[in-house]
Amino acid sequence: MSDVSGQVEGLAGEQYKYGFVTDVEQELAPRGLNEDIIRLISEKKGEPEWLLEWRLNAYRGWQGMEEPRHWPKLTFEKIEYQNLHYYAAPKQQAKPESLDEVDPELLRTYEKLGIPLQEQEWLAGVAVDAVFDSVSVATTFREQLEEQGIIFCSMSEAVQNHPDLVRRYLGSVVPKTDNFFAALNSAVFTDGSFVYIPPGVKCPMELSTYFRINASETGQFERTLIVADKGSYVSYLEGCTAPQRDENQLHAAVVELVALDDAEIKYSTVQNWYPGDAEGRGGIYNFVTKRGACRGKNSKISWTQVETGSAVTWKYPSCVLQGDNSVGEFYSVAITNNHQQADTGTKMIHIGRNTRSTIISKGISAGQSNQTYRGLVKVLPRGEGARNFTQCDSLLIGGRCGAHTVPYVESRNPDAQLEHEATTSKIDEDQLFYCRQRGIDPEEAVSLVVNGFCKDVLQKLPMEFAVEAQKLLGISLEGSVG
């Protein structure tokens, strides 16, 4: 028999398990992007004037900006921004009061994804703000949350019902013209989630949103804003899958987190969008801006992500450590297989005193995929006592993939302590043989070894998410060995 590296070459990629298209009538805006389309979106959503202005300003900024095509280690096809639909909504009469009123076709979609809402509601105690295309269709557990003063709703609802909060915080972490994709998102975002945790409240359940791209050729521009007021705590889960299709789908989300004094936000993601087929056709383009501001003293934000999907991933969840003694964490597992490309990492900006950050990144490349860890640790002059620990480990499966590590360090405070460790290794044939000698098949062996490699990160995920993530690692690596 040949060695594992040899087997990698010969095999077709995995069948994307969540590839199907839901048949729900869609309401589409005409193709293209201009001020009229933005006005249409804003009008459809019944938005206040200030938000329309905000969008238009973002759009005007965007027009003068350039795609980040050169500095990331990514190559991707030309994106025809004028050929996309910027608004799509499932046709529904009125807002559903309960799951019973939700379009059964939608519910079936979630079931195929293994996310039966009812079951989640009954068994897991998870409140779900399910996003289907651009409009939220079901929100559960809201009452329970409301009792504690917690707001968990779609961004559209937040704009209607909590305009002051939205106005105060929207764009306060990721300015509307922060970068090309953030500006585009700011101009045309159609929905997303909004969370506000009042002072002193520990959110009693994990808040969870499942994103799903469905409408053909509809760009997805989700906008998420989470504000944890003084002394509060929230754990938020984001997970997503998409149906199989041929054309590339653009996704440019923005996530903003704000933690005030003594508050903590834990944001976990399992990302499993369609990665394209084994030849590299199709797949999601994922250009995401995620940033958290530790605005108050002793505040803490952790990003934990398991990234297995998308054809192209451009994503750097970051922490701006403004408050003294604030803490930022980034724990990441990224798997690329076949022709996937990922340029991902984090930024830790140490502004306050005695701020600490930890970065643990585990990258696994298989097939002909390419992966880059790009991380910035920056300490400003006032950031006395700043500490960072960075560990980046790359694991290569087969001989045709690539892994690159690009750490940037800028310290303007001599007192800062910054540590960086990086390793790159090939998957250990001896470990695989040991597993196989015990009867474990090669794919399961790879999955075990990879799970072990990612352990430090996986154990940071909430329990139920960790189980899902482990399965996903196995699924993503299917076809990487025979």
Place this chain on the structure above:
Amino acid sequence: MLKIHDLHVAVDGTEILNGIDLDLKAGEVHAIMGPNGSGKSTLANVLAGRDGYDVTGGGVTFKEHDLLGMAPEERAREGLFLAFQYPVEIPGVATTTFLKHAVNAVRRHRGEEEVDAMGFVKLAREKGRALGIDDAMLKRPVNAGFSGGEKKRLETLQMALLEPGLAILDETDSGLDIDALKTVADGVNALRTEDRAMLVITHYQRLLDYIVPDRVHVLAQGRIMRSGDKDLPAELERQGYADLVNPAA
């Protein structure tokens, strides 16, 4: 059970085994002894299906099937077990998790029901206790930071859990203290039945005092130079391998 016929094996163009013949029947235990570098582990690895060895001649049947055509995991599921001379560490993978995957892979193959997490932990604990492996060790990553002796005990535990038809023990006794040697030997003897066979590779007579072999073979220079009964080790212990390695001298 296992028939090896004129087996020739090369590594990177160098012939390591040049003509091995062996007939191991169900119910039998054969020991293989021989100087360092004579090819004992090579034989064990080839039987288990490790990469990097070229079989340049001869063949092997296992339960009447062509062994060399089978993938390593198929051999294992069919009941061939190798206790490694140098067990591998698998960081981050809890020993129980690993063992459960292995046991269930074999059970699925046998058409038996998989064991659930709870049931498995109980089973592993029970069998582990007999081998001096405690809970804490089972929770640690596979072999990671295990002492030499602990690794060998874990190999024995795996054998006990997988209940193989053919067990190949490659120096499972080396690195064991006197008590552990006895514990491990007890574990091995517990598996000795009419329908199982074992190939025990060792340098020392000690182990063979506990696991009494039916046949003993001396491997030198890639060939079985001498075979005898359970008294052969004592003779070797007195004379060493010199006469066998250079019979002409």
